[in-house]
Amino acid sequence: MLKAYEALRAEADKVWQAVEKPARTLIRMPIATCSIPGGALETLETLRREVKERGLAVDVEQVGETGLCWLEPLVEVRKPDGSVILYQKITPDRVDKLLSETIDGVCRDYAFAVVAGPAVEGVPMLADYDYWQIQDRRLIARCGVIDPENIDHYIATDGYSGFANAREQSQEDVIKIVSESTLRGRSGSNFPTGTKWEFLRSKTREPKYLICNADEGDPGAFVNRILMECDPHSIIEGMLVAAHATGASHAYVYIRDEYPLAIERMQKAVDQARERGLLGDDVLGTGLKFDCEIWRGAGSYVCGEESGLLASVNDMRGMPQIRPPFPADSGVLKQPTNVNNIETYAATAMVMQKGLEYWNSVGTERNRGTKIFSLSGHIDRPGVIEVPFGFPFRKFYDMFAVGEWYERKSWKAIQSGAALAGILPAHLAVKLTLEPEVFREHGVLLGGGGIVFIDETACIVDLNVMFSWFLEDESCGRCTTCHGGTQRMTEIFRRIAKGGGRGDDYNKMGILGKALQWSNCVHGSASPTIMLKSAEYFREEIDEHIIEGRCRAQVCKDLIRYEVFGSSDKLPEAAEICPTEAVVQEGKGWKIIDERCIRCDACREVAPEAIHVVDAPQKPPEFIRIQDVGLDARGTMQSH
Amino acid sequence: MLDTEATLEIARLVAEFKPDDADLLPALHKVQHHYGYIPREAMAVVAKQLHVSEAHVYGAVTFYAELRTIPPPETRIDWCSGPACRLKGSERIRRALEATLEIGMEENTPGDKLGLHLAQCNGTCDYAPQLWVNGKVIGPLTTSEAIKLARDLKGTK
Numbered sequence: 001m002l003k004a005y006e007a008l009r010a011e012a013d014k015v016w017q018a019v020e021k022p023a024r025t026l027i028r029m030p031i032a033t034c035s036i037p038g039g040a041l042e043t044l045e046t047l048r049r050e051v052k053e054r055g056l057a058v059d060v061e062q063v064g065e066t067g068l069c070w071l072e073p074l075v076e077v078r079k080p081d082g083s084v085i086l087y088q089k090i091t092p093d094r095v096d097k098l099l100s101e102t103i104d105g106v107c108r109d110y111a112f113a114v115v116a117g118p119a120v121e122g123v124p125m126l127a128d129y130d131y132w133q134i135q136d137r138r139l140i141a142r143c144g145v146i147d148p149e150n151i152d153h154y155i156a157t158d159g160y161s162g163f164a165n166a167r168e169q170s171q172e173d174v175i176k177i178v179s180e181s182t183l184r185g186r187s188g189s190n191f192p193t194g195t196k197w198e199f200l201r202s203k204t205r206e207p208k209y210l211i212c213n214a215d216e217g218d219p220g221a222f223v224n225r226i227l228m229e230c231d232p233h234s235i236i237e238g239m240l241v242a243a244h245a246t247g248a249s250h251a252y253v254y255i256r257d258e259y260p261l262a263i264e265r266m267q268k269a270v271d272q273a274r275e276r277g278l279l280g281d282d283v284l285g286t287g288l289k290f291d292c293e294i295w296r297g298a299g300s301y302v303c304g305e306e307s308g309l310l311a312s313v314n315d316m317r318g319m320p321q322i323r324p325p326f327p328a329d330s331g332v333l334k335q336p337t338n339v340n341n342i343e344t345y346a347a348t349a350m351v352m353q354k355g356l357e358y359w360n361s362v363g364t365e366r367n368r369g370t371k372i373f374s375l376s377g378h379i380d381r382p383g384v385i386e387v388p389f390g391f392p393f394r395k396f397y398d399m400f401a402v403g404e405w406y407e408r409k410s411w412k413a414i415q416s417g418a419a420l421a422g423i424l425p426a427h428l429a430v431k432l433t434l435e436p437e438v439f440r441e442h443g444v445l446l447g448g449g450g451i452v453f454i455d456e457t458a459c460i461v462d463l464n465v466m467f468s469w470f471l472e473d474e475s476c477g478r479c480t481t482c483h484g485g486t487q488r489m490t491e492i493f494r495r496i497a498k499g500g501g502r503g504d505d506y507n508k509m510g511i512l513g514k515a516l517q518w519s520n521c522v523h524g525s526a527s528p529t530i531m532l533k534s535a536e537y538f539r540e541e542i543d544e545h546i547i548e549g550r551c552r553a554q555v556c557k558d559l560i561r562y563e564v565f566g567s568s569d570k571l572p573e574a575a576e577i578c579p580t581e582a583v584v585q586e587g588k589g590w591k592i593i594d595e596r597c598i599r600c601d602a603c604r605e606v607a608p609e610a611i612h613v614v615d616a617p618q619k620p621p622e623f624i625r626i627q628d629v630g631l632d633a634r635g636t637m638q639s640h
Numbered sequence: 641m642l643d644t645e646a647t648l649e650i651a652r653l654v655a656e657f658k659p660d661d662a663d664l665l666p667a668l669h670k671v672q673h674h675y676g677y678i679p680r681e682a683m684a685v686v687a688k689q690l691h692v693s694e695a696h697v698y699g700a701v702t703f704y705a706e707l708r709t710i711p712p713p714e715t716r717i718d719w720c721s722g723p724a725c726r727l728k729g730s731e732r733i734r735r736a737l738e739a740t741l742e743i744g745m746e747e748n749t750p751g752d753k754l755g756l757h758l759a760q761c762n763g764t765c766d767y768a769p770q771l772w773v774n775g776k777v778i779g780p781l782t783t784s785e786a787i788k789l790a791r792d793l794k795g796t797k
Contacts, residue, residue: 037777219760220723225763258759258760295662295665313662315690317699318703376768382765415723452727462731463723466721466726579739601783602782602783602784
């Protein structure tokens with residue numbers, strides 16, 4: 001092991017000892033984007049103030065998030081006897097009781113789990129929770145365990161040892177290890193990482209660049225964010241490994257503008273790494289020249305596409321480019337470049353830290369290792385987890401949708417990779433295992449890791465309006481196929497949502513599906529997927545909109561009406577809240593003026609016993625079913 | 641309209657940036673950080689500094705959703721357009737907000753007091769459906785809560 005690394009490690013170990021074996025009570029608070037909205041910063045401030053005012057022998061520090069977002073704000077209490085207990089939902093008003101009861105014991109009312117140390121009666125062990133047990137936290141092992149703004153915590157937990165290992169091997173050997181790990185691009189592209197690195201290694205023109213794609217524009221995906229905010233050095237280390245393997249000397253970490261905390265923490269991490277000689281002209285005295293720059297995006301989904309990102313960095317609007325040339329030949333400033341997702345880099349760091357056997361010990365034959373996923377939508381435990389490839393999908397639903405709501409509403413569908421990935425009905429999703437190939441067999445993509453759960457209260461037509469609008473809005477405009485095609489998709493679904501569906505709408509979808517294949521980049525070519533999958537699996541529901549002008553979920557606002565049907569002393573309040581003055585008195589009673597009503601539901605929230613939603617089907621005057629040419633499995637028109 | 645003095649000030653702001661050096665977005669971010677938006681005149685200054693045409697800069701500014709070409713409002717209300725929020729009623733909240741504030745997305749109320757901005761999912765999905773008021777996540781919200789919030793911010797009851 002490199003001497004310079006050993007010196008860093010020795011120092012870091014001392015700092016980490018103070019956390020592992022605190023001399024006195026240590027309270028640590030997860031501070032990151034999921035805990036802050038729940039009041040974590042206010043709780044932290046209250047904790048610090050109370051400790052000071054009471055003169056308690058307690059230290060208060062911050063850590064990263066665990067991904068158990070629905071329990072935030074969490075508070076961790078560590079004691080000298082080795083006990084580590086997590087407390088949940090500690091808003092500022094709960095600090096007083098928490099402090100009082102944990103000084104000499106456990107605050108049972110707020111306790112969530114015992115993480116380590118002696119068991120406590122009535123408080124489960126963290127490992128007892130099913131949604132913790134199923135996880136194999138390797139990439140996010142440090143999330144919630146270390147302070148992301150303290151490089152010593154990272155180093156003490158084997159951080160940068162992966163780079164030290166890599167540096168002692170040849171470029172070819174490191175790339176061989178990466179290839180044998182079966183690691184593939186985690187943005188959703190699934191291109192073999194080892195192969196990509198070899199492309200760059202084989203180029204001789206210098207300087208060579210690395211790009212870290214942290215644009216994470218998929219709505220519902222926040223797996224990259226948790227790494228940046230809670231374990232930023234793992235990404236830097238991954239890039240160092242790549243720099244050694246490929247000969248790159250400079251990296252841009254392209255972070256989306258919508259992640260200000262991630263930008264801040266990555267910048268801090270880069271600054272700290274530089275201070276310790278882990279970035280610069282002579283990394284750890286090994287002669288490697290490598291440095292990183294944090295590059296801030298400005299709000300554009302296609303900048304998550306490799307060539308769109310490169311265009312954005314190269315002083316242009318983020319328009320995906322015409323290829324060839326590919327990034328390995330011409331990328332940043334026309335120099336050879338490798339673009340990889342954050343999670344991909346972090347995975348290579350881990351493979352080099354812990355070894356190939358460790359990585360390959362889980363997962364499937366063709367997909368070794370683990371993947372981070374973020375779950376959201378119609379579940380009551382939205383958060384971030386990590387499981388091995390091949391994990392049965394059904395278990396997610398069983399463990400993350402458990403409240404009363406979910407006993408009453410049935411599960412309808414999932415979307416696994418945002419708008420471009422498609423949509424799958426629940427009855428198929430339950431049979432799947434988490435592998436890109438399994439999802440592809442059903443015509444959808446596993447994607448970058450964001451999974452949105454959809455129940456029966458959602459309307460398929462409404463979802464298609466939303467996703468086709470998103471794809472149109474984010475289309476760069478280069479090719480008419482894409483920006484015109486997505487525009488037409490949006491128009492068709494908006495029309496259907498208003499009850500204006502036509503007999504040849506499915507035929508139009510088929511034509512669009514075929515035409516969009518000819519787009520310049522994956523944004524255009526994958527955009528019809530969700531439309532075609534919806535037509536395939538949710539035909540009946542779309543038919544209801546087209547033929548009957550009816551929305552079974554009562555979501556499409558032009559197909560429903562709000563009515564006063566009973567009496568309630570809350571009706572004056574309902575009238576008051578209505579933003580368009582549609583709830584008015586009529587004689588002794590009340591009514592809703594339909595033309596003014598925008599179907600915002602505020603009145604019904606206030607007076608549910610007196611106001612309800614009724615179907616208001618917009619049946620087209622003369623419905624003519626034009627001969628349905630039909631769509632085959634790939635959404636192309638069947639020949640006739 | 642900005643006067644010559646302001647143009648000089650912008651030139652000072654972007655003096656560190658160089659052509660063909662991956663500096664366009666950093667330059668635009670710096671201008672927006674200073675003024676709250678990208679004034680039309682700034683585009684000419686940035687173009688000159690980076691040896692590109694003004695049309696090139698204009699194309700980039702109007703391409704990115706987070707770059708503004710009109711002054712920011714005092715209080716910015718971001719509406720999340722993401723899927724988790726949509727599934728939990730964000731469209732109803734949008735209609736209610738637009739009706740309450742009498743503006744659409746990317747517009748400011750008179751005097752630039754309040755403004756609505758269509759924002760992309762940032763992954764705080766356990767607070768869905770949500771709004772961000774000057775960057776702070778407020779959620780989960782019912783439609784009536786959103787209306788009350790908007791009325792409070794507007795200064796009406």
